[in-house]
Each structure stands twice: as structure tokens, then as C-alpha cells.
Amino acid sequence: MSRQTVLQSLPLARNLRGRRFQALALALVLVIAALVVPSLPVTRTGVAVLAVVDITGSMNVRDYAADGRPASRLETAKAALRRLVTDLPCGSRVALALFTERKPFLLFEPVEVCAAFAPLDGALAALDWRMAWEGDSRISAGLYRAVEMAAGLGTDLLFVSDGQETPPLPAGQVPHFEGEPGAVRGLIVGVGAYGLSPIPKFDDRGRESGFYAETDVQQENRFGPPPADAESRAGYNPRNAPFGAAAAQGSEHLSSVREGHLKQLATVTGLAYAHLDGPGGLDRPLIVAATPRPLPGRIDPRPALGALALALVLGVLLAGPLRGLARRITPLTPTHRLRFRKA
Amino acid sequence: MTVGSLGVASPAWLWLLPLALLPLVATGRRRVRVPAVAAAPADAPSRWIARLLRGAGVVAIGGLVVALSGPYGAGAPVTRIGIGAQISMLIDRSGSMNETFAGRQPSGAEESKAAASRRLLADFVGARAHDLFAVTAFSTAPMLVMPMTDRHAAVRAAIAAIDRPGLDYTNVARGLAMALSQFAPESSGSRVLLFISDGAAVIDPRVQDALRAAFAKLHPNLYWLFLRTKGSPSIHDRPAGEDTPQAAPERHLDLFFKSLGVPYRAFEAEGPQAVADAIAQIAALERNPIPYTEPRPRRDLTGFAYALAGLGLFLLVLAALAESDLFAGSARSRASREQRLDPDLRRAA
Structure with a gap:
């Protein structure tokens, strides 16, 4: 019998209508498509952010745990930032600044998180409290200047701090913010546990030498005019003892995350607030709080x-x-x- | 996940690989009931076609699973030799760097010392493809800005930040120690320590010995780019009174550097042009071979896997198209003829 008769003998029309043939043919078409279709351009959402890390003394408090061992706030914040850099989509840009005294100090301008991953990760890993040039920790002043710096760089702000002002603010009043609230978007990250912990003390060679005691630190800010209740204090004298005669007492030598203060600062500056619970999960609140920046991306349709x-x-x-x-x-x-x- | 030079991007898909054995036990073809298997005579071509189609099914499913896991041929990094050096930059960020070379606050077209070094160093970084750079800043305390890296864009981002308002003091010793710690001790290639400052400070005698040891161990070429403000003492000026480090810190830092036993040159720049000349000279001096690794990109093998799966599927589609029934055929063809085209008949029955 010739080939033609064989072909004629096949119920081609019926086979073409068959479900199994159609499914297999569709699968073949899909595989051929996977071979020829190029990756599709898509727009993804990235961020451009200036990360400002508080490296003041209270960030050395060990009130986090990592692998069953106590971990300092700074170590945890560094781990969280390194994780964040890994989690951000490629094309996102991150700049890094330190904060101590009253101003942020820019280490580098924004770099792309994937191309410059190794140096960025190395720079984050190298953050150390020993880089601090002065011991004060005027968080609100530093935050306001960090907002200005982020505006200058054209980025959003990620301000990582425990919120402990040293010296304490006069009468607990938050200084006036001169910028426009909400002009710079971003996130304040509160670092530290909610309970009070002692602050480690270091000698001039950088070795740990115990903890701060109540008399080691300023418990009350006695610059400027005295508070309203000064007259009722023991030993008050308008000229010689405007803050009362007794030494100030308090818990400034202990530290917890000053969430109330940070939230107040967030309201004043128009930033969002999130608490750092561990070395992870910073990407979601940041992406919610930050300005979405469209990034060109490509999606592979083959899978x-x-x-x-x-x-x-x-x-x-x-x-x-x-x-x-x-x-x-x-x-x-x-x-x-x-x-x-x-x- | 990599095995040898092969790897897959998402290994979880490979758990589905046993499904590729499914065609050996299940057939995708039409089932026809026959009263007795013996009704069909043994037929060698039919058996071969059955095996071929089973194999096609294995190849189709296996190929698809492997393709989904994203196979690639790993690109091993290749070490090559280029011209370049490990350059550790130590940059003074004390407040005076934001003044002009005349010692004033910059106004109009004037350029501060920091802005001039920023502009000139940015050109220096990336001029040669195989230089490695590290950036350390110092004022009161040293700050590790950027670890040793070949990512020149990141280094330029760090250089771009050096003309921002500086900090307090000039603490050279700790800065030098950190800049030295940026060199990878085990890697070969020439090491350059480029120290840019507009002043000097007394190096604590306790730290001097540690610094000497580190210099002796790493043996970097040391370049001091001294941005001299007009009217301030030069490196070579002897003080009028007692010649102590406190009275002439610049001169004594220079003497300390000379005593280290490493190749050392000091450039005294009193203006942006002098800085540019000094940087050009340093670039010309540092023409040593440096081994560098170049990652070869991985080869995507997904296409091969899809092509393989496509081949298997093509055979299956042909088989589905050529199916016919044993007894449904019209009178003009005989069952024996069709049997050949329905090779799984015996099993399906």
C-alpha cells in the first residue's frame, strides 16, 4: 500500500479535534514560544534612600539577641541594613551617612545596590561606634539635618536611631522643625527593646569598662530657662539655684527605645515610623514609606x-x-x- | 546550586524530575479495549515506535522540568594581569578642608580644597580599569568609607561626598592605621597609600611603632598630597624656635614617613593645578602589573532544555495526530496496517 493510502486511512479530522492532540499541540506551541520570545520589559518599583545610622553610645546597648547571644543595637541595625540591601530590587540606590553629635556625616552618595553590592555591604559591615567624632547625641537636630541632606541628594530618608537624646532636651520639648513636613519622605526606625538596659562604657583605648552609672551622665538639661515647675523644687532660688538645689535624678544612664520621642519627630517631619524587631523585615515598611521610583526591569516569560x-x-x-x-x-x-x- | 561547572538557578523545580518517568507507566494515547491481546500479532516496528514515543515523553517532561529549574554552565572567574594597583585613599575630612587654598571660605568661582580634590580624584578613579580602590576618611576618628573594591562607580560616589562640611580635628595616626588595614595582605600587586590632607598632627609615640610594623609588613608606596594653605608652614620649613613635632607637625610627619623605609613621595600642592599635576605623576609612577579576576558570565542552558523538550513534544504531537482505531477504520484499510500507527495498542488493550 502506498504512503498516501496510509495517510488517507488516518482519521485526521477526528484527531485534530481530539482533546489530547490539542493539549499536546498547545504545549509544543508554548515551548516554541519559550524558545523565541525575548524577555519582556516591565517597570518595577525601587527606592532611592539615604540611610543615616546612629552610632552614639546608647547604640551599644545589648538588648537584642542573635543566635542566642546578646547583640547590640548597632550590630542588629547593621544586620538589618545589610539584609535590606539584599532585599531591595536591583536599580535601587542607597547612600550611607553616620550620625553622632548633631549632624549626619555622609560617607558616600547613592550607589546602585546590585552593581556595587560588595562595597556597599562591606561599608555597612564596617560601621562602628568608634567612628564617632563626638559623644553627644542630639537626635532631633541630627534628624532635621538628615532630612535636609536627603533633600539635597534627591533621595528618601531612612533614619536608624534609638531616640535617646544626650544631653536630654530642655523640658522634653522637641525643637522646632523649619523644613516642610512631608517634603522628604522616608522612615524613622526605632532601635532597641522597650525595657531599660544599662549602657556599656568604654575607656580611651576603646575597651569596655563597665556600664554608665546614674551620676556619669546628665540627667536633666540645665541650659536655658528653668522649667515651669522650678519654683516648687526644694532649695529653689531664682538667682543661685534656678533648677532647685538637688542634683537631678533620673534614668538617663539606662536606655530603651524612645518610641514616643521618635514618633513625635516622625509626626513633626512627616516621616513614617517603624520599630526594628530583629535583623530583617526592613524592606517592607521602607518601600511603603518611600517614594516609589520606577525602575526599568525585564521579566523572563519562559518559566x-x-x-x-x-x-x-x-x-x-x-x-x-x-x-x-x-x-x-x-x-x-x-x-x-x-x-x-x-x- | 552547582555541580561541577553546571548549575541551576532554582533547584526546587528538580523535585518534579521523577515525573519524567511517568511516560513509562502511563500512556497519553487513546485506550482501546480489545478482547484479547493475542488478537494483535507481535510486530517489531510497533514495539520500536512504542519505545520511541515513551522516550519522547520522558524527554519532553524531563526537558521541561530541567528548563524550569534554569540550568546554566557556571562561568569560572579568570585571573588576568593588567596594569593597576591597590590604592587605599586616606582623606582628611577636617573642617579646614572646606576652605580655599588661600585659607578663606570659598566664594564665587573659588574652589575649596575638598572640592578640588573631589573633582580631580573623581577623574583619577576609573581612568584605569584594573585599579582597586579603598576610601578611608578621618578627622577626630577614622571612618571606613568604602572597602577595597573594583567597583569604580561606588568609589566615585564616596569621592563625591568628600566636599561636604567636614568635622573637627586632624587625627592622622588612627587614619593611617585604618587605611593600611584596607589592603588585602595576601593579594599580590603593588599597593599605594594615597594620603590627602591639608595639615598634619603629632603621631603618638605609642602608635608610631604599630604603624612602622604595619608599613614594614605591607610595604605600600606612600604618597602624601599635602594641600598647603597659603602662608601656612611647608613640609620643609624648619620652625624658628624649637624643632619639635608639636611646633612643626608637617615637617615631623614628613620625617616620620621618610623613616618608614617604604617608597615615599610628598607632593606639596598650593592650588588645584598643582593637585592635578601631582595626581598625574602618581598615576604615571604606578604602572605595575596587577592580577585581577574577571568573572566569565554564566552560559544559560535553558534554551537547550526547551529545545529538547520541544523535540519530545513534537514526536508526541505527531503520534497524537496519527492515532487511529483498530476497528473504526473504514473498509479501505486493514487492521494490520493501522496497527503500525497505533503502536501502544497492545499495552493499551
């Missing part, structure tokens, strides 16, 4: 096409056995058995 093709092939292969199984469960009448069945 979707391939997965669909695989599902179709498996479906074709398993349809028969599954149907057979179903048939075995439903009892068949003898008449059915005697006939040849065409599936």
Missing part, C-alpha cells in the same frame, strides 16, 4: 510558558489512568463490557 506546557503534558498523560481509576470505582454494566469502547 510561565514552561510550567504551563508541563502541566498540559502531565494532564494528557494522567487523563487516561485517572479516567480508568474512576471507571473502576463506578461499577459497569455487563453490556458495556461486551462492547468495544472507544475512548
Whole structure:
């Protein structure tokens, strides 16, 4: 018999209508598409952010835990920032600044997180409290200047601090913010546990030498005019003892995250606030708080096409056995058995 | 995940690989009931076609699973030799760097010392492809700005930040120690310590010995780019009174550097042009070979896997197209003929 007769003998029209043929043909088309379709351009959301890290003494408080050992706030904040750099989509840019005394100190202008990942990660890992040039920690002044710096760089702000002002603010009043609230978007990250912990003390060689005691630190800011309740204090004298005669007492030598203060600063500057619970999870609140920046990205359509093709092939292969199984469960009448069945 | 030089991007998909054995036990072709298997005579071509189609099914599913896992041929990093050096830059960020070379606050077209070094260093970084750079800043305390890296864009971002308002004092010793710690001790290639400052300070005798040891161990070429403000003492000026480090810190820092036993040159720049000349001279001096690693990009093998899966699928599609029934055929063809085209008949029955 010639080839033509064989071809003619095939029920081609019926086969073309068959489900299994259609599924397999579709799978083949999908695989061919996976071979020829280029990656598709998409727009993703990235961030450009200036990260300002508080490296003052209270950041050495060990009130986090890592691998079952106490970890300092600075170590945890560094780990969180390194994780953040890994989690941000490529094309996002990060600048880094230190904060101590009353101003942020810019280490480098924004760099791209994927191309410059190694140096960025290394710079974050190298952050140390020993880089501090002065011991004060005027958080509100530093934050206001950091907002200005971020505006100058054209980025958002990520301000990482425990919120402990040293010296304490006069009468607990937050200084006036001169900028426009909300002009710079971003996030204040509160670092530290909610309970009070002692602050480690270091000698002039940088070795730890115990903890700060109550008399080691300023408990009350006695610059400027005295507070309203000064007259009722013991030993008050308008000229000689305007703050009262007794030494100030308090818990400034202990530290916890000053969430109330940081939230107040966030309200004043129009930033968002989040508490750092551990070395991770900083990317979500930052992306919510930051200005979304469209980044050109590419998406590879091949996994979707391939997965669909695989599902179709498996479906074709398993349809028969599954149907057979179903048939075995439903009892068949003898008449059915005697006939040849065409599936 | 890599095995040898092959790897996959998302290994989790490979858990589905056993599904590729499915075609050996299940057939995707139409099932036809026949009263007895013996009704069909043994037929070698049919058996071969059955094996081929089973193999096609294995290849199709296996290929798809492997393609989904994203296979690649790992690109091993290649070490080559280029011209360049490990350059550790130590940059003074004390407040006086924001003044002009005349010692004033910059006004109009005047350029501060920091702005001039920023502009000139930015050109220096990236002029040669294989230089490695590290940036350390110092004032009262040293600050590690950027570890040793070949990412010149990141180094330029760090250089771009050096003309921002500076900090307090000039504490040279700790800055030098940190800048030295930036060199990778085990790597070969010439090391350059480029120290840029507009002043000097007394180096604590206790630290001097540690610095001497570090210089002797790493043996870097030391360049001091001294941005001299007009009217301030030169490196070579002897003080009128007692010649102590406190009276002439610049001169004594120079003497200390000379006593280190490493190749050392000092450049005294009194204006942006002099800074540019000094940087050009340093670049010309540092023409040593440096080994550098170049990552070869990984080769994406996903296409091969899809092509393989496509081949298997193509055979399956042909088979599905060529299916016919044993007894449904019209009178003009005989069952024996069709049997060949329905190779799984015996099993399906």
C-alpha cells in the first residue's frame, strides 16, 4: 500500500479535534514560544534612600539577641541594613551617612545596590561606634539635618536611631522643625527593646569598662530657662539655684527605645515610623514609606510558558489512568463490557 | 546550586524530575479495549515506535522540568594581569578642608580644597580599569568609607561626598592605621597609600611603632598630597624656635614617613593645578602589573532544555495526530496496517 493510502486511512479530522492532540499541540506551541520570545520589559518599583545610622553610645546597648547571644543595637541595625540591601530590587540606590553629635556625616552618595553590592555591604559591615567624632547625641537636630541632606541628594530618608537624646532636651520639648513636613519622605526606625538596659562604657583605648552609672551622665538639661515647675523644687532660688538645689535624678544612664520621642519627630517631619524587631523585615515598611521610583526591569516569560506546557503534558498523560481509576470505582454494566469502547 | 561547572538557578523545580518517568507507566494515547491481546500479532516496528514515543515523553517532561529549574554552565572567574594597583585613599575630612587654598571660605568661582580634590580624584578613579580602590576618611576618628573594591562607580560616589562640611580635628595616626588595614595582605600587586590632607598632627609615640610594623609588613608606596594653605608652614620649613613635632607637625610627619623605609613621595600642592599635576605623576609612577579576576558570565542552558523538550513534544504531537482505531477504520484499510500507527495498542488493550 502506498504512503498516501496510509495517510488517507488516518482519521485526521477526528484527531485534530481530539482533546489530547490539542493539549499536546498547545504545549509544543508554548515551548516554541519559550524558545523565541525575548524577555519582556516591565517597570518595577525601587527606592532611592539615604540611610543615616546612629552610632552614639546608647547604640551599644545589648538588648537584642542573635543566635542566642546578646547583640547590640548597632550590630542588629547593621544586620538589618545589610539584609535590606539584599532585599531591595536591583536599580535601587542607597547612600550611607553616620550620625553622632548633631549632624549626619555622609560617607558616600547613592550607589546602585546590585552593581556595587560588595562595597556597599562591606561599608555597612564596617560601621562602628568608634567612628564617632563626638559623644553627644542630639537626635532631633541630627534628624532635621538628615532630612535636609536627603533633600539635597534627591533621595528618601531612612533614619536608624534609638531616640535617646544626650544631653536630654530642655523640658522634653522637641525643637522646632523649619523644613516642610512631608517634603522628604522616608522612615524613622526605632532601635532597641522597650525595657531599660544599662549602657556599656568604654575607656580611651576603646575597651569596655563597665556600664554608665546614674551620676556619669546628665540627667536633666540645665541650659536655658528653668522649667515651669522650678519654683516648687526644694532649695529653689531664682538667682543661685534656678533648677532647685538637688542634683537631678533620673534614668538617663539606662536606655530603651524612645518610641514616643521618635514618633513625635516622625509626626513633626512627616516621616513614617517603624520599630526594628530583629535583623530583617526592613524592606517592607521602607518601600511603603518611600517614594516609589520606577525602575526599568525585564521579566523572563519562559518559566510561565514552561510550567504551563508541563502541566498540559502531565494532564494528557494522567487523563487516561485517572479516567480508568474512576471507571473502576463506578461499577459497569455487563453490556458495556461486551462492547468495544472507544475512548 | 552547582555541580561541577553546571548549575541551576532554582533547584526546587528538580523535585518534579521523577515525573519524567511517568511516560513509562502511563500512556497519553487513546485506550482501546480489545478482547484479547493475542488478537494483535507481535510486530517489531510497533514495539520500536512504542519505545520511541515513551522516550519522547520522558524527554519532553524531563526537558521541561530541567528548563524550569534554569540550568546554566557556571562561568569560572579568570585571573588576568593588567596594569593597576591597590590604592587605599586616606582623606582628611577636617573642617579646614572646606576652605580655599588661600585659607578663606570659598566664594564665587573659588574652589575649596575638598572640592578640588573631589573633582580631580573623581577623574583619577576609573581612568584605569584594573585599579582597586579603598576610601578611608578621618578627622577626630577614622571612618571606613568604602572597602577595597573594583567597583569604580561606588568609589566615585564616596569621592563625591568628600566636599561636604567636614568635622573637627586632624587625627592622622588612627587614619593611617585604618587605611593600611584596607589592603588585602595576601593579594599580590603593588599597593599605594594615597594620603590627602591639608595639615598634619603629632603621631603618638605609642602608635608610631604599630604603624612602622604595619608599613614594614605591607610595604605600600606612600604618597602624601599635602594641600598647603597659603602662608601656612611647608613640609620643609624648619620652625624658628624649637624643632619639635608639636611646633612643626608637617615637617615631623614628613620625617616620620621618610623613616618608614617604604617608597615615599610628598607632593606639596598650593592650588588645584598643582593637585592635578601631582595626581598625574602618581598615576604615571604606578604602572605595575596587577592580577585581577574577571568573572566569565554564566552560559544559560535553558534554551537547550526547551529545545529538547520541544523535540519530545513534537514526536508526541505527531503520534497524537496519527492515532487511529483498530476497528473504526473504514473498509479501505486493514487492521494490520493501522496497527503500525497505533503502536501502544497492545499495552493499551
